[in-house]
Amino acid sequence: MLEYSSKYFAEERNQSLHEVGVERPRSDVQGHVTGRTQFYADRNFPGLLHLKMVRSPHHHARIKSIDVSKALKVPGVVRVLTAADIPSNIYTILCLIQVEPNDEPVLAFDKVRYKGEQIVAVLADSQRAAREGAARVKVVYEPLPAVFDVEEALKPGAPLVNEYHGRNWFTYEGHHCRRVRHGDVEKAFAAADHVIEEKYQSSPIEHAPTETTGCIVVPDSNDRFTCYSNTQALYFTLDNSALILKSPFHKLRLVGGTVGGGFGGKVDVIVEPIAFLAAMLARRPVKYEFSREEEMQVSSPRAAERIYIKDGVMNDGRIIARKVRLYVDAGAYSRHSPYGTTKAAAHMPGPYTIPNVWVDSHCVYTNRTPSSAMRGFGVTIGDFALEVQMDKLARLIGMDPMEFRILNAYRDGDLKAHGKETTGAALVECIQAAAQLADWPIGERYKAMSSQRKGA
Amino acid sequence: MAKQRGRGMASVNYPTGMNLGGDPSQALIHATTTGSFVVTLSSVDLGQGLKTIMAQICAETLGIPTDNVIVDTADTDTGPHCMGTFASRGTHRIGNAIIMAAKEARAVLLEVAAEELEVNAADLETDGKGNIQIKGSPGKSISVLETALAAHFKHGRTISGRGIFLQPRSYPEPETGRMTPATCYAHACTVAEVEVDTETGEVAVLSLKSAYEVGRALNPRMVEQQIVGGAWMGISHALYETTEPYYPDRAHGPVDFNEYLMPGPGDLPKFENVVIERPAPDGPYGAKGVGEMTANSPIPAIANAIYDAVGVRIDSLPITPEKVLRALKAQAA
Numbered sequence: 001m002l003e004y005s006s007k008y009f010a011e012e013r014n015q016s017l018h019e020v021g022v023e024r025p026r027s028d029v030q031g032h033v034t035g036r037t038q039f040y041a042d043r044n045f046p047g048l049l050h051l052k053m054v055r056s057p058h059h060h061a062r063i064k065s066i067d068v069s070k071a072l073k074v075p076g077v078v079r080v081l082t083a084a085d086i087p088s089n090i091y092t093i094l095c096l097i098q099v100e101p102n103d104e105p106v107l108a109f110d111k112v113r114y115k116g117e118q119i120v121a122v123l124a125d126s127q128r129a130a131r132e133g134a135a136r137v138k139v140v141y142e143p144l145p146a147v148f149d150v151e152e153a154l155k156p157g158a159p160l161v162n163e164y165h166g167r168n169w170f171t172y173e174g175h176h177c178r179r180v181r182h183g184d185v186e187k188a189f190a191a192a193d194h195v196i197e198e199k200y201q202s203s204p205i206e207h208a209p210t211e212t213t214g215c216i217v218v219p220d221s222n223d224r225f226t227c228y229s230n231t232q233a234l235y236f237t238l239d240n241s242a243l244i245l246k247s248p249f250h251k252l253r254l255v256g257g258t259v260g261g262g263f264g265g266k267v268d269v270i271v272e273p274i275a276f277l278a279a280m281l282a283r284r285p286v287k288y289e290f291s292r293e294e295e296m297q298v299s300s301p302r303a304a305e306r307i308y309i310k311d312g313v314m315n316d317g318r319i320i321a322r323k324v325r326l327y328v329d330a331g332a333y334s335r336h337s338p339y340g341t342t343k344a345a346a347h348m349p350g351p352y353t354i355p356n357v358w359v360d361s362h363c364v365y366t367n368r369t370p371s372s373a374m375r376g377f378g379v380t381i382g383d384f385a386l387e388v389q390m391d392k393l394a395r396l397i398g399m400d401p402m403e404f405r406i407l408n409a410y411r412d413g414d415l416k417a418h419g420k421e422t423t424g425a426a427l428v429e430c431i432q433a434a435a436q437l438a439d440w441p442i443g444e445r446y447k448a449m450s451s452q453r454k455g456a
Numbered sequence: 457m458a459k460q461r462g463r464g465m466a467s468v469n470y471p472t473g474m475n476l477g478g479d480p481s482q483a484l485i486h487a488t489t490t491g492s493f494v495v496t497l498s499s500v501d502l503g504q505g506l507k508t509i510m511a512q513i514c515a516e517t518l519g520i521p522t523d524n525v526i527v528d529t530a531d532t533d534t535g536p537h538c539m540g541t542f543a544s545r546g547t548h549r550i551g552n553a554i555i556m557a558a559k560e561a562r563a564v565l566l567e568v569a570a571e572e573l574e575v576n577a578a579d580l581e582t583d584g585k586g587n588i589q590i591k592g593s594p595g596k597s598i599s600v601l602e603t604a605l606a607a608h609f610k611h612g613r614t615i616s617g618r619g620i621f622l623q624p625r626s627y628p629e630p631e632t633g634r635m636t637p638a639t640c641y642a643h644a645c646t647v648a649e650v651e652v653d654t655e656t657g658e659v660a661v662l663s664l665k666s667a668y669e670v671g672r673a674l675n676p677r678m679v680e681q682q683i684v685g686g687a688w689m690g691i692s693h694a695l696y697e698t699t700e701p702y703y704p705d706r707a708h709g710p711v712d713f714n715e716y717l718m719p720g721p722g723d724l725p726k727f728e729n730v731v732i733e734r735p736a737p738d739g740p741y742g743a744k745g746v747g748e749m750t751a752n753s754p755i756p757a758i759a760n761a762i763y764d765a766v767g768v769r770i771d772s773l774p775i776t777p778e779k780v781l782r783a784l785k786a787q788a789a
Contacts, residue, residue: 002676002679002680002683002729002730002731003729003730003731004673004676004730004731004732004733005667005730005731005732008669008732008733008734009732009733009734009735012734012735013672013733013735013742014735014741014742017516017741018516018584019512019513019515019516019521019522019584020512020513020516020672020674020675020741021672021673021674021675021676021741022512022522022675023675023676023677024508024512024522024675024677025508025677026503026505026508026678026681027501027505027507027508027511027527028501028503028505028507032503059706094477096477097476097477097478097625098477099477115706148704148705148706149704150704172628172630173630174630175630178628178633179630179631179632179633180632180633181631181632181633182632182633198771199771200771200772201703201771201772201773202772202773203698203699203700203701203703203772203773203774204698204699204700204703205693205697205698205699206697206699206716208697208713208716208718231500231540232500232502232540232541232542233500233538233539233540233541233542234498234500234530234532234535234538234540235498235532235537235538235539235540236539236540238532252532253531253532253533254531254532255530255531255532256500256530257500257501257529257530257531258501258530259500259501259502259503260503261502261503262500262502262503262541262542263689264542267540267542292711292712292713293711293712296699296709296710296711296712296716297699297709297711301699304700304703304704329704339474339476339477342476342628342635342637343471343474343476343637345633346471346628346633346635346637346638347471347637350468350469351467351468351469351641351643359633366704368700368704368706369699373542375686375689375747375748375751376470376748376749376751376752377542377543377748379468379470379471379748379752380693380748380751380752380755381773383466383468383752383753383755383756384752384755384756384759384773385771386468386756387466387467387468387753387755387756387757387759387760388756388759388760388769388771390466391464391465391466391756391759391760391763392769401464401465401760402465405467409467417633418628418633418634418635418637419629419632419633419634419635420635420636423640423737424640424641424671424734424736424737425641425643426643426669426732426734427467427469427643427645427669429643429667429669429732429734430467430643430644430645430667430668430669430732431465431467431645431667432667433645433667433730433732434465434467434645434646434647434665434666434667434730435647437647437665437666437667437728437730438463438465438647438665440465440647451734
């Protein structure tokens, strides 16, 4: 049930619209419900090869040797790919926006840094032969000590996860974390009526798409290669693939646009570069699709986060200081986490005007599946921590939680902790509307407040 | 041992788009001979309805019916650049690019119509039904179809337009974190009502009542789909999902949907939603990104409702029956 509340911001709305503001069915809905939508995997190509990956059984180990000879003897196996076949093996997705360093091998060669990391790709005429070939690849490992906890990883002497960083954290312009500094929190804590510090934690979360990540690359007749993919970002995929393959950009083509669930899980560039290379070397169409197990345990999840929030609050309800220490568990490689960690820092202290804010937001490397983008990237877990904290603060000083939030909510013109002026605020009105919807009593004074500072 | 009810609330905002690397998207628009308009993109519709929204925005700007707009997307050989579909950016960034392209195409459309009608283009308007008429006198008009035919075969003109929206890169100041991390912000507030079984630790979400401020709901039905789908994901994050149930221990990771739990249809609460619109000056017809945000406010609202019901705080996600029972046990001790 959806209803409109037109009593807020009526003067700011242009009412003379015809085609927008109108309900129309989604263009793909009929195809989806009748099972006629064509996904990438519905395409069939003669001579299609299947790609299966040999993956690390260890969280952290040195690779002593790789022997593919038995895999090549499996009937139906056409060839294998190892790190030596990749023209530019070490990459990072966000190199496209100048994030450094390149820190992740397409195929591991000297070390594996998480359980499930890809090492050898096996190409075969059938899925079964590809799986059997992958099972016959012999990799000899020397297990290394692993680190799984973000705060343990930051301690001196912790096992080094990623040599390309040389330390277990991403470096932000010389700092070990993304910082936000606004006012003086320590001075404000000294003046606060109450100071409380709480710890919040989340675990990794899977995007759980109906359709697992995958693609098919087809060699065209004119020495170009077309990749049918369910990526959320065609050019991210094309550009990264070309850099990894050292291929002229014009030789690659991405076709997509039908995705059986994204939620941020199909923003990483994992399956396409290796499938492009396989198709180039084998001169045959190649399909690389994640199994459900790979989708759940090997493809990037939402990062686990650990967040400490220390607040200074006054008996009259004003929050005067907020200090946040936030740790994003990036897993073994950067992928999109350096960006998400900055986004998490920028999101603090939530939609409230707090005059003193201090944030250290850390992107930490551990020996687990690399995390990456997911719906609400850098924000969802922060909101959990912030809003549970707000509930605790309201109860601490004996205020209604809605009134407490309305009092502290940002208004137009307020300065945010990251230095931007607030515009277009509407939190006060959302709280008022939700209170009315849920029959949650709030005082007249709070009903009269506005994001526009009328009657505040 | 009892089932105890409680309610909690949470309020959030959400940034539209990313701009820590520059955030552009492009659109090209051209008319066919018969007055259909093709929007060419490389953007990906994830199933959230991007193509439908883009057709509506194009039609609104051109002043023609949405049915006459064809969206051709997701091929890098034909579509101009798009960063991708993520960060609640699609409607805002691509929508703005389409408005720019459609304005250029509309100007040509009206110029050709003006020549055909032998009037000044500035005196023309579209009727939204496929015709171009002289302002105030609907009697003197020409159809978009006739205009497109004339452009192609008589005037040798292309009715087309190019659009781009670029949110320039923001470089955070290293010492203070001063930056421009997003453009506009959407808002939400959710009240959750839960029932906690103190014998099993299970939490049932009874209702989610929410208000969402979305700038402008360009397609209200699809806004509602995002709201309900997102709230479902919020419930799932709050109570069910993780790939590492004993994080930071890596053991016991689920590998399929028998082990990776999510709420089924029987676990859905009653939803009530109110939409508020405060148009964003930089958004296409005022729209803000609403997609991601809808999962966020239910999570803490549910956590706070659990505390309200049974007096224990579970500060780690997901809030599984095991965690609830252990907390209740510790509380009793």
